[in-house]
Amino acid sequence: MDILYAQIQADLRSNDALRQTGALLQALQQSAAGRDISILAKSAVEEIVASPASAVSKKLAFDLIRSTRLTSDLWDTVITGVRSDLDFPDPDVTAAAISILSALPSHRLSKLLTDSTKEINTCFDSISDNLRFSITETLGCILARDDVVTLCENSVSLLDRVSTWWARIGLNMLDRSDNVSKVAFESVGRLFQEFDSKRMSRLAGDKLVDSENSLAIRSNWVSSMVDFVWKKRNALMARSLVLPVESFRATVFPIVYAVKAVASDAVEVIRKLSKSSSSSTSSVLDSNAERFVGVSDVVSHLAPFLASSLDPALIYEVGINMLYLADVPGGKTEWASLSIIAILTLWIGRNSLLPERETSSAGLTDRSRGTKPAKCTKKVDTCGDVLTVQSGGAMDPVLSSVTVGVTHFERCALWVQVLYYPFYGSGAAGDYEGDYTEEDPQIMRQKRSLRPELGEPVILRCQPYKIPLTELLLPHKISPVEFFRLWPSLPAVIEYTGTYTYEGSGFKATAAQQYGESPFLSGLKSLSSKPFHRVCSHIIRTVAGFQLCFAAKTWYGGFLGMMIFGASEVSRNVDLGDETTTMMCKFVVRASDASITKEIGSDLQGWLDDLTDGGVEYMPEDEVKVAAAERLRISMERIALLKAAQPRPKTPKSDDENEDEDEDEDEEDEDKKKKKKEKKKDGEEDGKTKGPSTLSKLTAEEAEHRALQAAVLQEWHMLCKEMNQSQN
Numbered sequence: 001m002d003i004l005y006a007q008i009q010a011d012l013r014s015n016d017a018l019r020q021t022g023a024l025l026q027a028l029q030q031s032a033a034g035r036d037i038s039i040l041a042k043s044a045v046e047e048i049v050a051s052p053a054s055a056v057s058k059k060l061a062f063d064l065i066r067s068t069r070l071t072s073d074l075w076d077t078v079i080t081g082v083r084s085d086l087d088f089p090d091p092d093v094t095a096a097a098i099s100i101l102s103a104l105p106s107h108r109l110s111k112l113l114t115d116s117t118k119e120i121n122t123c124f125d126s127i128s129d130n131l132r133f134s135i136t137e138t139l140g141c142i143l144a145r146d147d148v149v150t151l152c153e154n155s156v157s158l159l160d161r162v163s164t165w166w167a168r169i170g171l172n173m174l175d176r177s178d179n180v181s182k183v184a185f186e187s188v189g190r191l192f193q194e195f196d197s198k199r200m201s202r203l204a205g206d207k208l209v210d211s212e213n214s215l216a217i218r219s220n221w222v223s224s225m226v227d228f229v230w231k232k233r234n235a236l237m238a239r240s241l242v243l244p245v246e247s248f249r250a251t252v253f254p255i256v257y258a259v260k261a262v263a264s265d266a267v268e269v270i271r272k273l274s275k276s277s278s279s280s281t282s283s284v285l286d287s288n289a290e291r292f293v294g295v296s297d298v299v300s301h302l303a304p305f306l307a308s309s310l311d312p313a314l315i316y317e318v319g320i321n322m323l324y325l326a327d328v329p330g331g332k333t334e335w336a337s338l339s340i341i342a343i344l345t346l347w348i349g350r351n352s353l354l355p356e357r358e359t360s361s362a363g364l365t366d367r368s369r370g371t372k373p374a375k376c377t378k379k380v381d382t383c384g385d386v387l388t389v390q391s392g393g394a395m396d397p398v399l400s401s402v403t404v405g406v407t408h409f410e411r412c413a414l415w416v417q418v419l420y421y422p423f424y425g426s427g428a429a430g431d432y433e434g435d436y437t438e439e440d441p442q443i444m445r446q447k448r449s450l451r452p453e454l455g456e457p458v459i460l461r462c463q464p465y466k467i468p469l470t471e472l473l474l475p476h477k478i479s480p481v482e483f484f485r486l487w488p489s490l491p492a493v494i495e496y497t498g499t500y501t502y503e504g505s506g507f508k509a510t511a512a513q514q515y516g517e518s519p520f521l522s523g524l525k526s527l528s529s530k531p532f533h534r535v536c537s538h539i540i541r542t543v544a545g546f547q548l549c550f551a552a553k554t555w556y557g558g559f560l561g562m563m564i565f566g567a568s569e570v571s572r573n574v575d576l577g578d579e580t581t582t583m584m585c586k587f588v589v590r591a592s593d594a595s596i597t598k599e600i601g602s603d604l605q606g607w608l609d610d611l612t613d614g615g616v617e618y619m620p621e622d623e624v625k626v627a628a629a630e631r632l633r634i635s636m637e638r639i640a641l642l643k644a645a646q647p648r649p650k651t652p653k654s655d656d657e658n659e660d661e662d663e664d665e666d667e668e669d670e671d672k673k674k675k676k677k678e679k680k681k682d683g684e685e686d687g688k689t690k691g692p693s694t695l696s697k698l699t700a701e702e703a704e705h706r707a708l709q710a711a712v713l714q715e716w717h718m719l720c721k722e723m724n725q726s727q728n
Contacts, residue, residue: 003721004030008040012047017054021540024048024060025547025565031067032563032588034493041068049081055092058085060538060547062100066484075105079112086119091128098123098134102481106147110158117161124168129177136172136180139165140187141479144194149214159217166191166221170228173254174239181239182247188225188254195222195270219274226267229258233294237301249314252302256321259298263291263328292330299325299335306342319343409472409554410599411606413464420458468610469599473552473560475533483535483551487561490590492597496604497624498585498616500524502568520568520583521546526613532562559592585616 004026011023027040041064048061065078078100085097104112113120123135142148143162152159172184195218229236233255240251261267305318319339326336406412478486500523521539528534532550539546548564565586587608591597600607605618619627 005040009043012040012043017057020048020053020057021060022545024057024064025538025540025545027064028060028067028547028563029565029586029588031064032487032565032590033495034488034590037064037068041065041070042074045070045074045077045081050077051081053093055090055096056538056540058093058096059099062096062103063480063484063536063538065100066103066481067488075108079104079108082112083116086116086123091126091131094123094126095128095131095134098131098138099480101138102141102479106151109142109148110151110155113161114155114158120165121168124165124172129180132172132175132177133180133183136169136175136187137183137479140169140183140190141481143169144187144191146214149217152217153213163221163224166225167228170225173236173251174232178243178247182243182250185240185250185254188229189250189257191218191221191225192254192257195219216273216275219270223267223270223274226258226261226270229254230262230294233259233298237298241301245311245314248305249311249317252317252321255298256302256324259294260325260328263295263330288329291328295325295328295331303338306338315342406467406472406555409469409556409558409596411466411469411603413466415464469607470530470610472555473531474555475531476551476553476559477533478535478551480536480549483549483561486559487590490559490561490592492591492594494589494597494601496587496601497619497621498587498608498612499582499619500585500612500616501582520566520581523583523615524548524564524585524612526615527611530611554596558596560596561590563588584619 008023008026011019014020024044027037027044030040031037044061044064048057049065053061070078082097082100085093088094088097101109101112120135120139123131126132126135143166148162152162169184169187172180173188175181175184236251236255240248240255243251261270299322302318302322305314306322319342322335322339325331326333326339502520502522527548527550532552535549535551537546537548545568546564546566548566550562550564552560552562554560565588566583568581568583589597589600608616608618
């Protein structure tokens, strides 16, 4: 491990963007596995954060910082680097620097926000969608926090700045970028939720709440935002309708909260809590009729989604918020009834997510059972009775609805046996002899309950339907900051390796790139349809590598986080067709409960099949080591070939040739001196460059050669260390 860390540190100091990116991904992989990376974080701060680097390297370095603890002097270095990056010409670098603000300690955050007011305002006005998204998301998370409210309570200048930034976040709800608009709606909704939770805590007598001044500060922000949303409600509703369907949900709560606050006069109470004379005098009191029209407009805006939406989460969000509007003055019972019907319909349609008691319908024997009956419950609903034989000859089909409830996060299967009654109506038992034994308990139970008019059944055995583990998960929306804070504290961890192949070039790869897709992510494309929230991702197209982070929760509240690290390898045997490349994926799964990782580890290939629909093949650790040794051997052969292809050193020259060269060198000395003087005029010194640069002066072949050598040495040291450990 010491050799690996030394290699990572060397790559971080290399001033080569590709090597730095690879080293940061390796460091994040070590952090995800729960290993101490403080020494790597120190190198990342000194070599990446405090120096010019690419946006990808900066973002990866900040992710690494979030996953560990820094000393006071390192935080000083981070803040210095962030200050310089806030004014960097590349907006992507500035966006990466903005994202780390939420991880800064509170006592350092106040001074940075005060000193960087101009740069932060510039970010709001940037033409870069990515930068406006980053500043809106980060400040939306920071400014609603308790520690920031306390800082504003002790600094009037900071309070004025934060109030201005909340107004800018509100304006960004109407931003031309869908991503910026969505995250602005989420930030405003977070402000409203934080205020409600603090106010209810004070009413309940909870002492661990804000002081009166802090509550007044929150109230001032909320009342100003409510006024803005009420005045711009038509524009905000129109903007929300052109957002993607998956983003519309974020717009519901902020609009409903503000409209109800005005319609129910709750905003007046909020203004009194704010203790601000300006807010009460500047607000315009609307008539009751105008308030009712405003509420009706919002209901008309939301109602179509109760019937037309296919997203259960959106139906629930709209239904709950329409119920929230039903009790305003002048509210209608129809608003509540529409919501209740939609929510009940949703519950009836998705009651497979709820544990059920064992039931059966009259007329059809319940023969479904779980593989673990002690922990698996079942429910079978039928829409018909026993099959009947008609004149001329399995019959009218019978539709059956089967609902399975699982009480734990574990593998289970549903076994269904279909009973065929060939002697129905004959009144006598048949002579059919099946391939089952008389000792089968289910058959004996069936015979004991046999009705004479049905006759003896033929049992058609069916293969079990295995319920994927992923079906027992729900997406858990969490910000990257919260994810990386929570990750080290998760006690249960499991690591494994998977592989898949993809076409690195050719028709399919070209077609995928035209649609903005990465061909080297083809094996993981089914993850987009699985119940995971994609927290963040880093795609390094130049080396066909990536880092993906996902979050989910079990039905019963357990947290599951997953990181996937990928690195590609070109296959040796390439025919005349498309180039086939192998992607090596390292999966690291951490969970809040050891039972979750234990269930995943009991069948890793099955888990990968559930995740990727069979797109990724599990590779045991023994095979991983064998593959690493094979790659090392091939790399050594390539290095030997490269060394053999280098030109031989020149032979010593004779005295006559040396004299001729001396004369030529004397003539060239004067030219060299002139060139040196010109370089000094341009600000350069002998043997020194202007400073570190993110651009490598190496050719593509030289960069590949150096990267190959570094990889070979790293794997060689790791294999030697493993061999020594095995011998000891």
